[in-house]
Amino acid sequence: MSAVELHERIPNNVSLSSDERLRRALEEWQPHFLDWWREMGPDRFQQHEVYLRTAMSVDASGWAHFGYVRMPDYRWGIFLAEPVPDRRIGFGNDYGKPVWQEVPGEHRNALRRLIVTQGDTEPASVEQQRRLGATCPSLYDLRNLLQVNVEEGRHLWAMVYLLHTYFGRDGREEARDLLARRSGHPDKPRILAAFNQPIDDWLSFFMFTTFTDRDGKYQLLALAESGFDPLSRTCRFMLTEEAHHMFVGESGVARIVERTAGCLRAGRDPRADGALDLGTIQRYLNLWYSLSLDLFGSEVSTNAAQFFGAGLKGRPKEEERYDDHLAVEGTYEMDVYEEGKCLRRAVPLRSAMNEVVRDGYVEDCQKALDRWNRRLEGTGAALVLPSRRFHRHQGTFAGHCFDPAGREVTREAFERQRDAWLPSEADRAHVRSLMTHGVFEPGQFASWIAPPARGIDHQSIDFQYVRSNEA
Numbered sequence: 062m063s064a065v066e067l068h069e070r071i072p073n074n075v076s077l078s079s080d081e082r083l084r085r086a087l088e089e090w091q092p093h094f095l096d097w098w099r100e101m102g103p104d105r106f107q108q109h110e111v112y113l114r115t116a117m118s119v120d121a122s123g124w125a126h127f128g129y130v131r132m133p134d135y136r137w138g139i140f141l142a143e144p145v146p147d148r149r150i151g152f153g154n155d156y157g158k159p160v161w162q163e164v165p166g167e168h169r170n171a172l173r174r175l176i177v178t179q180g181d182t183e184p185a186s187v188e189q190q191r192r193l194g195a196t197c198p199s200l201y202d203l204r205n206l207l208q209v210n211v212e213e214g215r216h217l218w219a220m221v222y223l224l225h226t227y228f229g230r231d232g233r234e235e236a237r238d239l240l241a242r243r244s245g246h247p248d249k250p251r252i253l254a255a256f257n258q259p260i261d262d263w264l265s266f267f268m269f270t271t272f273t274d275r276d277g278k279y280q281l282l283a284l285a286e287s288g289f290d291p292l293s294r295t296c297r298f299m300l301t302e303e304a305h306h307m308f309v310g311e312s313g314v315a316r317i318v319e320r321t322a323g324c325l326r327a328g329r330d331p332r333a334d335g336a337l338d339l340g341t342i343q344r345y346l347n348l349w350y351s352l353s354l355d356l357f358g359s360e361v362s363t364n365a366a367q368f369f370g371a372g373l374k375g376r377p378k379e380e381e382r383y384d385d386h387l388a389v390e391g392t393y394e395m396d397v398y399e400e401g402k403c404l405r406r407a408v409p410l411r412s413a414m415n416e417v418v419r420d421g422y423v424e425d426c427q428k429a430l431d432r433w434n435r436r437l438e439g440t441g442a443a444l445v446l447p448s449r450r451f452h453r454h455q456g457t458f459a460g461h462c463f464d465p466a467g468r469e470v471t472r473e474a475f476e477r478q479r480d481a482w483l484p485s486e487a488d489r490a491h492v493r494s495l496m497t498h499g500v501f502e503p504g505q506f507a508s509w510i511a512p513p514a515r516g517i518d519h520q521s522i523d524f525q526y527v528r529s530n531e532a
């Protein structure tokens with residue numbers, strides 16, 4: 062294992078200093094990244110000192126270092142998890158053969174596409190969230206937002222490293238394009254639909270980091286299984302950072318719910334108390350959960366079958382959870398929309414891989430909801446996950462309308478009920494009215510969110526997590 066080169070212009074543990082061409086190519090990309098960061102990264106706080114964690118090594122313990130950093134000085138670097146000795150391909154047609162250290166020619170296009178799609182989501186999310194700082198509910202939350210943002214920047218570096226190292230000129234072009242597309246832009250949008258949606262309030266941010274970052278976790282787990290070892294090692298390290306993003310989302314919604322529950326228990330109207338009502342929370346949940354379900358692709362997918370067969374993208378925890386790693390013969394039961402109705406049918410397993418991964422995700426989301434609902438005990442109210450058929454734009458249910466319980470409805474009925482099921486203009490206006498300004502006093506919190514149980518890195522809740530550099 063090569064040592065961590067922390068003091069290089071690009072911190073890394075991939076021996077960049079011994080590969081002159083690659084180092085130069087990445088150093089050429091770096092100023093473009095910084096330009097993009099200045100233009101599209103977090104608005105307003107670039108000169109502030111932020112109490113951030115920075116990756117310093119890839120050891121399971123103690124890889125993170127906390128300290129004040131101005132975001133443009135953040136040490137974005139290239140970190141791969143330790144190689145697993147004698148690692149073998151864990152699934153698909155090449156099952157049991159040694160993993161690849163170079164890109165096999167026949168899989169080049171498919172791998173490039175997977176890496177570009179993954180890479181595209183990282184800067185997209187930074188773009189989506191760029192204006193949130195100004196309306197933060199506390200310094201603690203502002204710091205968490207900015208932490209998530211710098212780490213998404215690092216995840217972009219991770220994918221750009223793979224593109225530059227293994228895909229030659231095409232890879233360098235793709236790396237440039239990753240900085241050229243823009244979330245929500247009519248002519249040069251980001252690749253996946255959820256990453257073109259605006260995130261302009263904190264309820265959306267916490268729902269996004271709960272549900273969309275959780276898709277990230279599942280996709281990274283699937284790519285961590287890849288027979289292309291550099292991709293696997295890159296994703297394994299990214300997963301260590303992803304956990305904090307989901308914590309930010311899930312604990313953020315939990316704190317909102319706690320505040321709402323407090324009002325309900327006291328017999329007060331949350332809205333009148335400057336908190337969020339449960340209906341609005343449910344509608345935002347419905348939106349971000351359904352958008353995130355789309356990110357798993359079609360239920361029946363030849364792409365997914367090809368990725369699995371080729372050994373490029375497996376199932377999360379392939380070795381621990383499954384016995385049959387070839388998946389040539391089995392079938393998978395799922396709901397599909399065929400012959401004008403929903404029916405359950407057995408789909409050849411390889412073609413069902415997107416649904417297999419989505420099923421794990423749905424189960425995981427339900428656990429997050431159960432934790433939120435514990436905060437609502439005694440109020441008689443609860444949040445629910447809508448049916449996976451509801452409000453879908455990819456896959457078998459796209460183009461058909463379902464209510465949140467999963468019953469098919471006409472388009473007219475859906476449109477009539479839309480404001481009861483998805484955030485309405487009035488909801489958005491209400492949410493915005495609660496979030497007109499930021500709360501920048503240490504230890505103070507906006508009226509619509511409870512304080513967290515504890516601070517970051519053993520610091521107190523009223524710690525100055527972000528400070529202007531004159532302070």
Ligand code: BYC
Nearest residue numbers: 178182186253254273274277280355356358359362364365
């Ligand atoms: N939007 O067989 P299909 C994260 C396209 S999040 C738009 O259904 P496939 C993060 C698809 O590209 C994780 N287009 O799907 C989170 C294909 O296009 P072509 C990101 C979509 O290919 C928060 C066509 O529909 N990582 O890390 O099996 C913050 C039919 O394809 C969508 C990855 O996604 C959509 N939702 O699966 C920051 C992993 N869905 O070929 C970061 C890499 C499908 O007809 N990507 N399409 O032009 C993949 O594994 C696959 O591309 C997908 C789609 C799972 C996304």
